[in-house]
Amino acid sequence: MSVLSDKPVHLYDTTLRDGTQGEGFQLSVFDKLRIAERLDGFGIDYIEGGWPGSNPKDVEFFQEAKKLKLGHAKLAAFGSTRRMNTPVEEDAQVRLLLEAETPVVTIFGKSWELHVTEVLRTTVEENIAMIYDTVAHLKKNGREVIYDAEHFFDGYKDAPQHALNTLKAAAEGGASCLVLCDTNGGTLPAEVMEICAEVQKAIPGVPVGIHTHNDCELGVANAVAAVQAGAVQVQGTINGYGERTGNCNLTSVIPILQLKMGLKVIGELEKLQDLSYFVDDVSNNPHFARAAFVGRTAFAHKGGMHVNAVQKLARSYEHIEPGAVGNEQNILVSELSGQSNILMKAEQVGLALEKGSAEAKAVLQTVKDRENEGYSYEAAGGSLELLIRRELGNYEKPFELKEYHTSFRQYRDGHNPVCEATVKLYVGEVPEYTVAEGHGVVNALDKALRAALRPFYPEISDVTLVDYKVRIIDGHDATAAKTRVLIVSSDGKENWGTVGVSENIIEASWIALVDGIDLFLQRRK
Known part of the structure; x- marks a missing residue:
């Protein structure tokens, strides 16, 4: 059985599959190939490409993906366990997973007894057999198999032993990692930690992963809780795209793992913002300005007292160095500004404005007066620069x-x-x-x-x-x-x-x- 041991935590990206299930997030085959190459270059360990056979686009993607020259990441095809009462060798969907010719296959199975009896409408015994047979068949055919335990936390809270038995079936079949899925996104971090710990006691020696959704705005927090409890694989999407309110946001969880928890998961973390913007641009979605770490306002300072402190010591109001994730400090100027805002803006554009000078006071007063009239200089740095130039006499009217x-x-x-x-x-x-x-x-x-x-x-x-x-x-x-x-x-x-x-x-x-x-x-x- 494969054990994930070369890194403290492996990153598994499902933007190309789970991310595309989010409203307003669509990718062409070419888009998916471009993102896959970018994810590989960034250092993602696993890239889930889609579900072979579920639609013509994914069929074409896996055909074209065979030509990709990935330098780091392993490409994964995604699917489900065999159909009930069907020999695994005769299951068309399982056959398509093998025909995708990816080194990794990720399958999901039912952990929640409610789903087994009310959704699949089969027996607990048949569900266990479906999991074991599919994992073992894929393993026998030379694939690394990752098992996604769908609705695991709901299933565990309902019937712990049944949920654990489904994991044991996957482990006995040869799964390299057992991924616990908070599919409904309703579990709390303390529950995630407790249940992850219990799983590792019950099934020692098999790596555990985490797949969370953001329905309670806890997708990232729950992933972090699982890692603290021993999980060694984190699944998520770039910018948190995904079903309903989205998946665990990798652009948030990656810097938390590396900068806050000291776990080396990415070599060039300073490329994070570029990756975030790239996925937004390719999918034709606006970038979320207030996104943690990578958002345009993540390191923006507006209040005069804050800017004054940042001018003296940046870390007084910045929890990390912005450049560590490819971002930058942004000093905003508005009616809330003090002289420090004006001075730092002037410095950024190479203009020498002295603290306490008549020019600095005049610029600040003009900004406050004009903002009262309806002007806004937050996104109008060009107009502000002209204002400073005029006050300094560093201005020659062109016409x-x-x-x-x-x-x-x-x-x-x-x-x-x-x-x-x-x-x-x-x-x-x-x-x-x-x-x-x-x-x-x-x-x-x-x-x-x-x-x-x-x-x-x-x-x-x-x-x-x-x-x-x-x-x-x-x-x-x-x-x-x-x-x-x-x-x-x-x-x-x-x-x-x-x-x-x-x-x-x-x-x-x-x-x-x-x-x-x-x-x-x-x-x-």
């Missing part, structure tokens, strides 16, 4: 606006509507007047502004708009309400946010638009 005009014409003869913008400005003493059409008035304004500036600043061709967001600040004023516009610009290497506020959405858009180009030109001076 002088004379006027701009926008129009929208809707035709009744089936002709497409036309959005047009004109911009009049001076660059030094030279006047420029341009007209442009666009998909909407903001796009037309953007085109007209660029056309006017390009003869003087050809480098603005490198700048693109990557995001545009509008928020109504005070809706009770109805159509007269103030509007906040946030624009994110990019030069292909770096992104920066700028903000504009006005009762007029076009004016708010213009302010944010001009700030985005203005900052780019200031940095290029």
Whole structure:
């Protein structure tokens, strides 16, 4: 029997199978292959690819996966025990598991007597035989077999001896690891620890693993509890994707195991955030900003007292170094800010702002006044940098606006509507007047502004708009309400946010638009 002994805890990823059962999480065959390669490069030990034969996509995946050159991970096919009252050699699903030709096969069986009698509608004896026969058959055919004991904790709490007998059948069949599954996600950490300990007493010498769901927001906590009780394999998904509320989140449990518990499970933990973002991007899902360890706000500091302390000693408000998981410290600036927020932001962009100086006080006061008017600088670091530059005198106005005009014409003869913008400005003493059409008035304004500036600043061709967001600040004023516009610009290497506020959405858009180009030109001076 194989014993997991080369690492203190083995990581088993089921993003490609259990993760895809989550609402809104879908992957093509190509997506699954890309993620498998990335997981292998990160150092995951087992990658569960799917259920061969359950759908055409998984059939194709396992055919293509044979071409993968994995350097570390073992690929696992997933399935169930043989059907009741069917010889294992004649079971089509078991045959497909072998035809996938993966080095590892993971099967699940019923641990809860309720499921045996009410769902499978068979006998306890036949269920035990189904588990033993399937594991033994797969083992005989040269596969490493991992046994997932479905609903184990519910089954153990209902009938302990029956649940243990199912594990014994898998162990006697040759399973390399007995994975205890909290399939309904309703078990508490103290129960997980106690039951894991009891399993190891009853079945000594066989490695135990843990597979948890997050229905009580305890998926990670329960996995940690199992490891503390002796489990040597943790199953989960990247970013916690999965059925209902999701599975144990590997992007949380991995740094806990390594940084908090001192268990070496990954060689290059600093690649964690990149992996997290990669899976989100490939699956076309937004990244959760507040995710522990890897989220954009995981190391964000906003309150003035907090920032002041972080400036002196980062670990006073950071439980780990952000870089350990590939993240970074983020100092937010708002009406809650103190001078420390402003000083650290200035330092980050290479501007020398002195504590207690008139300039620092002026910037802070301007931020507070503008936030009161509806501005928000949390995601508009570009506008904040311009504000600091102006106060420091480190600013040269690239152009002088004379006027701009926008129009929208809707035709009744089936002709497409036309959005047009004109911009009049001076660059030094030279006047420029341009007209442009666009998909909407903001796009037309953007085109007209660029056309006017390009003869003087050809480098603005490198700048693109990557995001545009509008928020109504005070809706009770109805159509007269103030509007906040946030624009994110990019030069292909770096992104920066700028903000504009006005009762007029076009004016708010213009302010944010001009700030985005203005900052780019200031940095290029």
